[in-house]
Amino acid sequence: MTNATDQVSIRRKMGRLAPVLPALIVSVAAAIAFILFPYDLAFLTRIVIMMIFVLSFDLILGYAGIATLGHAAMYGCGAYAAGLVSLHLASDPLIGLLAGAVAGALIAWISGCVLLRAQGVALLMISIAVTMVLQETASQARWLTGGADGLAGITVSPLLGMFEFDFVGQVAFVYSVCILIAVLIFCCILASSPFGLALRGIEGSASRMRAIGTPVYRRKVTVYVIAGAIAGIAGALAAQVTGLVGIEVFNFSLSADVMVMLIVGGAGRLYGALVGTLVFMVVHHIAAGIDPFNWLFVIGFMLLIIVFALPKGLISLPDRLVALLRRKP
Amino acid sequence: MTSGLAVHGLSKNFGGLQVARNLTLSLPNGARTALIGPNGAGKTTFANLLTGVLKPTSGTILLNGKSVGKMSESERVRAGIAKTFQITNLFRDLTVRENIRLPILERERRTNKVFCHSDGIPELECEIFQLLEDLALTPLADKPVRGLAYGQQRLVELALTLALKPKVLILDEPAAGVPSTESHLIVQAIKRLPADLSVLIIEHDMQLVFEVANRIIVLVNGAILLDGTPQEVISNREVRELYLGADHG
Secondary structure, eight states: OHHHHHHHHHHHHHHHHTTHHHHHHHHHHHHHHHHHOTTOHHHHHHHHHHHHHHHHHHIIIIITOOOOSOTHHHHHHHHHHHHHHHHHTOOOHHHHHHHHHHHHHHHHHHHHHHHTTOOHHHHHHHHHHHHHHHHHHHHHOHHHHOGGGOEEOOOOOOBTTTBOOOSSOHHHHHHHHHHHHHHHHHHHHHHTSHHHHHHHHHHHOHHHHHHTTOOHHHHHHHHHHHHHHHHHHHHHHHHHHHSEEOGGGGOHHHHHHHHHHHHHHOTTSSHHHHHHHHHHHHHHHHHHHHOTTTHHHHHHHHHHHHHHHOTTOGGGHHHHHHHHHHHOO | OOOSEEEEEEEEEETTEEEEEEEEEEEOTTOEEEEEOSTTSSHHHHHHHHHTSSOOSEEEEEETTEEOTTSOHHHHHHHTEEEEOSSOOOOTTSBHHHHHHHHHHHHTTOTTOOSSOTTOOHHHHHHHHHHHHHTTOGGGTTSBGGGSOHHHHHHHHHHHHHTTOOSEEEEESTTTTOOTTTHHHHHHHHHTSOTTOEEEEEOSOHHHHHHHOSEEEEEETTEEEEEEOHHHHHHOHHHIIIIIOTTOO
16 A cells, blocks of 8 residues: 555656646747747747647547537637727737637537537537538628728737837737646646546547546537637637737638647657647648749648658657567577 | 335337336346346346436336436436446546546545545545555555556456445346456455445346345346245246256256
């Protein structure tokens, strides 16, 4: 029994340190990128925002096993909410982020209560339908959203009253990285919590989870709302950084891209979301620069190779290499 | 108030097909009852009716005198009715320890907690340690379940259900698919179950049934044919012809 207590004590100490490591890695990587690519900060900021968005999707697909193609709904609502708050209520960026999180969580709760009763193809279809309805609503409500022209002229006041958003995008980049680190730490804590373990259980066998007394539907709605809030934050960041929100934020392709980024990186491990987003967006950027008409070919080819060679994504590459080396005499 | 599980007039129809017919039985605390019957007799359906996977067409289910018939599957588990699956249903990517940790966290109503570590609760970890010891699973504790032999997986299945500390335990063919060299592990585990636990064992393996049960219910076409001691079942001509084979005994 003492042995068990000792093990728990060691694990608890390790557990406390666990969220610090990814935060450290992201901070160092961001600092290096900031120094090496000072004129590409707008692109780097887009990558960071997408990382937040993909992290939120990892919570629902990678951990809870909920496959949807409508994650843009929460991102879009977050973007519109932050844009509207900035234009009509308060220009403080943190208030905009809060509005984005609330909007994302709210739409996730409303839609999640319906779509999480479905499974498989029906779930995919309903999630697409929710996003299409929201896109059409945004398009029709011109008085509020600007319709097809979108919300323009979004400006935010200096961050914490001190840091003005500059033309080069330094403040926007640092601001986005800070939010990414905060989201990553939260996701790490969630993943290692009893709630995170329950999500992995649901992903593994929902019927077994019911048989141990878990209210599976309630847990799914909860994680969907949490992921919705994070996606809303990503949308709000995008609105604040670009100063514009168009109805494209609800595009089906955005939801599909998020899924591809997660599959490329590896679902259910958080780091996979970061790696997948980075690789996808850099390859996309370079391929589109070389051939603006056929860049999709490169993305498709990359996805094919990864799905066949590394079904668990790029994040599983080190494990695979170690396994291969061990197999050789 | 009746202690244990009491079922009265339980029936289930799928359209015109009646799969459970007016089933009445009781499982008092400490019962070791086996439910036997030929394939298609309705044994698993009966288990599903008790656990809430299926809703009965009519009848009542009482646990310690309180009706649980309208409760959902997860509510019945929380009330104290737990089951093992006929085909092993585990969290294959999780380790044995994590598999056992999950039902304990659920029993303690902790799976909605976000701001604490899942393995950071010493008293629960000690309980996991004890369960692993009891079922001789300690050497496998940190191995993923997918890599275990089938007999070991059946033990994990049992550990997972025992972790819920149920009042009534339904074992749906606990030895199904287990090689004969490993079935003694299952028998030993069942024999070591807490004395006050009501156990209903659905099983085809008659050797196992006679070894662990002190009461046997024979189910045929969704209805109870006989409810008695192992000796009464063996000596019943109809049962021998229908299920055990005319030469048994």
